Amino acid sequence: MSSPSTVGTLGMEGRSRSFMQMMETIQQVAPTHITVLITGESGTGKEMVARAIHRLSPRREQTMISVNCGAIPEGILESELFGHEKGSFTGASETRKGYFEAAHNGTIFLDEIGEMPLSTQVKFLRVLETREFMRVGGTTPIKVDVRVLAASNRNLAQAVEQAEFRNDLFFRLNAVTVDVPPLRHRDDDIRLLTHHFSQVVADEHSIIFEGFTEDALIWMEDYAWPGNIRELRNLVERLIILEKGRQIDKVIIQRHMGQTPEGHRNLPVHLKKTTEQAERELIYRALIDLRMAVEDIRTMLLSKTQNVQPVNMTTPDNNTLDLKSMEQQLIEKALQIYHGNRRKAAEALGLGERTLYRKLKEYGLEDM
Numbered sequence: 349m350s351s352p353s354t355v356g357t358l359g360m361e362g363r364s365r366s367f368m369q370m371m372e373t374i375q376q377v378a379p380t381h382i383t384v385l386i387t388g389e390s391g392t393g394k395e396m397v398a399r400a401i402h403r404l405s406p407r408r409e410q411t412m413i414s415v416n417c418g419a420i421p422e423g424i425l426e427s428e429l430f431g432h433e434k435g436s437f438t439g440a441s442e443t444r445k446g447y448f449e450a451a452h453n454g455t456i457f458l459d460e461i462g463e464m465p466l467s468t469q470v471k472f473l474r475v476l477e478t479r480e481f482m483r484v485g486g487t488t489p490i491k492v493d494v495r496v497l498a499a500s501n502r503n504l505a506q507a508v509e510q511a512e513f514r515n516d517l518f519f520r521l522n523a524v525t526v527d528v529p530p531l532r533h534r535d536d537d538i539r540l541l542t543h544h545f546s547q548v549v550a551d552e553h554s555i556i557f558e559g560f561t562e563d564a565l566i567w568m569e570d571y572a573w574p575g576n577i578r579e580l581r582n583l584v585e586r587l588i589i590l591e592k593g594r595q596i597d598k599v600i601i602q603r604h605m606g607q608t609p610e611g612h613r614n615l616p617v618h619l620k621k622t623t624e625q626a627e628r629e630l631i632y633r634a635l636i637d638l639r640m641a642v643e644d645i646r647t648m649l650l651s652k653t654q655n656v657q658p659v660n661m662t663t664p665d666n667n668t669l670d671l672k673s674m675e676q677q678l679i680e681k682a683l684q685i686y687h688g689n690r691r692k693a694a695e696a697l698g699l700g701e702r703t704l705y706r707k708l709k710e711y712g713l714e715d716m
Contacts, residue, residue, distance in 0.1 A: 361544045364536035366529040378404035385521045386499040388528030391578035394499040398457040410454030413447050418460035418700020426468045427484045436485020448492050455495045462502035463700050473517045531573040538569045545584040558595035567598045676711045683716045
């Protein structure tokens with residue numbers, strides 16, 4: 349089993365039982381060439397697991413290419429993965445290699461594999477089985493030696509049942525699985541990770557940080573962390589920067605999380621902040637709330653079932669707000685905060701870029 353020091357050299361920190369069990373599995377599968385499916389909630393660090401597998405593999409000196417299948421528009425994903433021949437479609441002015449060719453002899457990491465269109469899944473399955481493919485518009489098979497790592501925060505078994513993912517591809521990917529534990533199952537790692545992120549943030553921003561009090565650390569250990577490691581890292585960064593490095597206690601954390609000491613959600617305390625600063629904090633907290641149920645939300649909104657009932661939520665002024673209205677407002681605010689940058693907005697919302705594009709069209713927000 350890995351030691352904490354060895355784990356740290358792989359870019360991940362932890363000593364909890366669930367984390368060390370995951371690391372043991374990583375060390376078992378890394379030296380092989382077998383395809384690995386990495387599962388886990390959004391924000392748990394699936395790409396870091398993929399990089400750890402690559403660094404411990406015989407291919408460590410070769411390239412690892414990461415591809416977010418949910419961020420590439422459906423119409424060009426096949427060309428991006430497998431390349432295309434000159435003249436194969438409008439705008440194809442020259443022959444271009446795809447990611448699989450670029451990763452030859454190395455590793456390719458396909459994130460959000462559950463977002464891959466069914467038509468592209470057919471070609472991907474062929475690569476897994478025969479180690480060859482054809483470029484878009486091509487007629488000559490191309491051999492490639494690539495180790496494939498895939499990741500998903502979707503339930504692929506459920507996607508198979510809904511005819512959104514190929515059954516044969518699922519079983520081919522599911523041969524070896526590494527499940528990344530959520531942060532709420534890693535209580536013993538909270539202090540270690542908080543200290544690690546504090547050092548990184550303080551160094552990046554040249555801030556002298558006075559640390560966290562014991563009651564603050566206890567509060568953090570008791571918190572459920574719906575956004576997982578990403579949420580913890582973002583909170584630590586926000587606390588250190590906005591509090592200008594002063595010591596952080598439980599009261600300060602609760603204020604930044606929009607909670608009263610009794611744990612109830614509240615509106616931001618302005619404390620001489622500008623309207624823009626207060627609004628940014630409110631939206632940040634709302635986005636964290638959205639992540640708490642991101643899988644349920646995505647399943648509901650993307651489901652083709654006609655009998656899905658709208659979920660009502662209560663706003664601070666006791667008015668009801670249906671889930672779609674809340675999502676539309678959050679999308680609008682996220683785009684405002686990131687000045688129309690759809691990639692950053694999608695990441696903040698926990699959505700793939702292609703999913704965000706669909707929602708922008710659904711809500712009539714394409715011009716934002």
